Amino acid sequence: MQRLKPKSIPSCNKNFIFTAVKDDKRIDGRSSKDFRKLSIGFGLDYGSSVVSLGDTRVMCNITYQIAEPKAVKSCEGLLNIRVDLTASMIHTYEKVVEIMRMIEKNVKDSRCLDLESLCIISGEKVYALETDIIVMNDDGNLPECCSIALLASLSHFKRPDVSVVEDKIKIHSFDERHPIPLNILHYPFCTSFTFFDNSKFVCDPTQAEEQVCDGYLIVGSNIYREITTIHISGKSAITKDVVLNCCQLAIERSKFLTNFVKLVVEQDLKKRSTEGAEIGYAPLIRESSSVLCSYKKEEIELQEVQENYDDDDVIIDLEVAQNTKMYRYASDTVGIGEGRGQNWDFIDEFQENVENDENEDMYIEDEETTNNEDEPDSKAKQFSKRSKNSNKYQEITVEDDLSEEEVQILNPPEFK
Amino acid sequence: MTDTIVFPGFSIKSLIDEENEAKDKKIVIGPGLKRQINDVRAIKCGILRSRTSNNLIVYWIDSHQKRYVAVRGERVIGVVVGKGAMSVNVDIGTSELASLSLLAFESATKRNRPNIQLGDLVYARILSANKDMKTELICVTSQMKKDGLGVLPQGGFMISVPLRVCRRLLSPGCKLIEILGSKFKYEITVGLNGRIWIRSPSITETIYIVNTFLSVEDKDEQGMLDLYKQITDKFQVIVR
Structure with a gap:
């Protein structure tokens, strides 16, 4: 089998991702704990689904046949999981096996599927389910995307009813008897986290982040706060707290995913029962839905500025742009970054500031500072302001020193 | 006829003939089209486009494509993936790596070589693109001036x-x-x-x-x- 050549990563991208992660920023505009947009579509047959998580797209199909059970587990059905990763070009063979085992282990070893209900005649005839997961596009976070596809397919799949009359099996067609859904006891979803230096981590990594990361952690968990799988790889030094933190996030994520998968499956089955409704992939393409067509990226907000006019103080709430220098030109206009003013000497000064960014006292040291009562000592949010050239502009810095751990534990993120 | 959607194998000779009769111009076949003995066929799906200049008319197919095919004279960005004694291997997105001679920089001599590290980005021009040979890149113009070509600065x-x-x-x-x-x-x-x-x-x-x-x-x-x-x-x- 000929494999495609992996994408080579320039060192500037690696440096950029590492520096951006320190500021809790990512190239697609997410913060480190945001997930990408998830959408699920179902095909004409039961058990066929396509899941897209950002640009990662995975298809899963389930077929069945009637086979003889294993001798040791004579009254259990069989579940075979195959992952086809040939479309993904970045992984080595070892990595492919690792991901495949991960997905398989998470579902099989957690015994989320009631295999005993797939038995027809003990020791002789059972249902053997074959699940084929096909990776259509890899943009990172394959374990999560594959596990969503697998569980969405399993919960969507329906098998035909059988009746046993004198050791003879009769399989009833879907017209004859209602098809029977599988018994799923819980939904174990994998979630991956990627580590960068100083145990900074990001959720739902993209391919670029996976390629440059120090190490990664995959956590499988379900809605009952049970960890079904945990897998750490790479060369990063991770502390216990970080792992616990990740597990916490994974549990929150799987709660969201469980509800999401149940909802879309229910919607699709409802659609099937109504007359004249279009099902399958064809209408999804026609509507250019984000499942099969390229998804519309949400517009990146450069900054969020809220102004408060109380006694000429400007309060700036920076969601995305933390630690960014802003220049206030008028009461309602705030500029960000360079290239704004016409004043070239100020740009030179600005660049000096960028170079000594570590030095917190730099604004105080400037000679023309009018309000120097702000001492950047306290650990809370600080606004060091400076007005120069008779209120032509004011420069405002915001430094957010809230410790990461506190934020994570107190406010579990809302998943989008 | 232009802006028609075509599929691979679609014969566009009739379309071209139709339009060309009135104009009586030379036809240039661009990317996505292939001439067979007496026929012109599309070899990928996309939108058929044409552009008319003085005495010739150019046809090509506009489609979504990510894989780059090297064309002589084009300027590309490459990632340095391998270093040799006299040349570096550069990934420019084609199926094979391209080679960039270390002497193909402005004011480079055998002693004075440009400083290129693995993972650097280079902005280079394609000197030769041949299906049987390695693509060659160059970072100078014909006047041996850099003209914006060369190793891109750090960062970004x-x-x-x-x-x-x-x-x-x-x-x-x-x-x-x-x-x-x-x-x-x-x-x-x-x-x-x-x-x-x-x-x-x-x-x-x-x-x-x-x-x-x-x-x-x-x-x-x-x-x-x-x-x-x-x-x-x-x-x-x-x-x-």
């Missing part, structure tokens, strides 16, 4: 986009680079191999600019105008 971020996005950004009608330039201070290099390198002073600005360029692909003419307007409206600067 490189994105990969479909090929037509790069062609669109470089086309004279596209004002996106200028409009962003009037609002932000940034450096940009666009290679025809679907790679764009952007550097700006702050991370937030880089992220915004990168995502603006990534959103160009599925925009039509009106969408681009809306984008320009959106950028100009959003970042108004009043200098007093």
Whole structure:
């Protein structure tokens, strides 16, 4: 089998991702704990689904046949999981096996599927389910995307009813008897986290982040706060707290995913029962839905500025742009970054500031500072302001020193 | 006939004949089309486009393509992936690596070699593109001047986009680079191999600019105008 050549990563991208992660920023505009947009579509047959998580797209199909059970587990059905990763070009063979085992282990070893209900005649005839997961596009976070596809397919799949009359099996067609859904006891979803230096981590990594990361952690968990799988790889030094933190996030994520998968499956089955409704992939393409067509990226907000006019103080709430220098030109206009003013000497000064960014006292040291009562000592949010050239502009810095751990534990993120 | 959607194997000879009778011009067949003995067929799906100049008419197929095929004379961005004694191997997005001689830089001699590290980005011109031979790159013009070519500075971020996005950004009608330039201070290099390198002073600005360029692909003419307007409206600067 000929494999495609992996994408080579320039060192500037690696440096950029590492520096951006320190500021809790990512190239697609997410913060480190945001997930990408998830959408699920179902095909004409039961058990066929396509899941897209950002640009990662995975298809899963389930077929069945009637086979003889294993001798040791004579009254259990069989579940075979195959992952086809040939479309993904970045992984080595070892990595492919690792991901495949991960997905398989998470579902099989957690015994989320009631295999005993797939038995027809003990020791002789059972249902053997074959699940084929096909990776259509890899943009990172394959374990999560594959596990969503697998569980969405399993919960969507329906098998035909059988009746046993004198050791003879009769399989009833879907017209004859209602098809029977599988018994799923819980939904174990994998979630991956990627580590960068100083145990900074990001959720739902993209391919670029996976390629440059120090190490990664995959956590499988379900809605009952049970960890079904945990897998750490790479060369990063991770502390216990970080792992616990990740597990916490994974549990929150799987709660969201469980509800999401149940909802879309229910919607699709409802659609099937109504007359004249279009099902399958064809209408999804026609509507250019984000499942099969390229998804519309949400517009990146450069900054969020809220102004408060109380006694000429400007309060700036920076969601995305933390630690960014802003220049206030008028009461309602705030500029960000360079290239704004016409004043070239100020740009030179600005660049000096960028170079000594570590030095917190730099604004105080400037000679023309009018309000120097702000001492950047306290650990809370600080606004060091400076007005120069008779209120032509004011420069405002915001430094957010809230410790990461506190934020994570107190406010579990809302998943989008 | 132009702007028809064609599929691979679709014969477009009749379409060309129809239009060409009146004009009686020389026909040039561009990317995506292949001439068979007496026929012209499309070899990929896309939209058939044509452009008429003085006495010739050019046909090509406009399609979504990510894989770059080297063409002599085009300027591309490559990633250095291997270093040899006299040349470096550069990944320019083609199926095989290209080679860039270390002497093909401005004022480079055997002793005075340019400083190239693995993972660096180079902006280079394709000297020769042949299907049987390794693609050769060069970082000087025929006058041995660098003319913007060479190793790109440290920092910044490189994105990969479909090929037509790069062609669109470089086309004279596209004002996106200028409009962003009037609002932000940034450096940009666009290679025809679907790679764009952007550097700006702050991370937030880089992220915004990168995502603006990534959103160009599925925009039509009106969408681009809306984008320009959106950028100009959003970042108004009043200098007093």
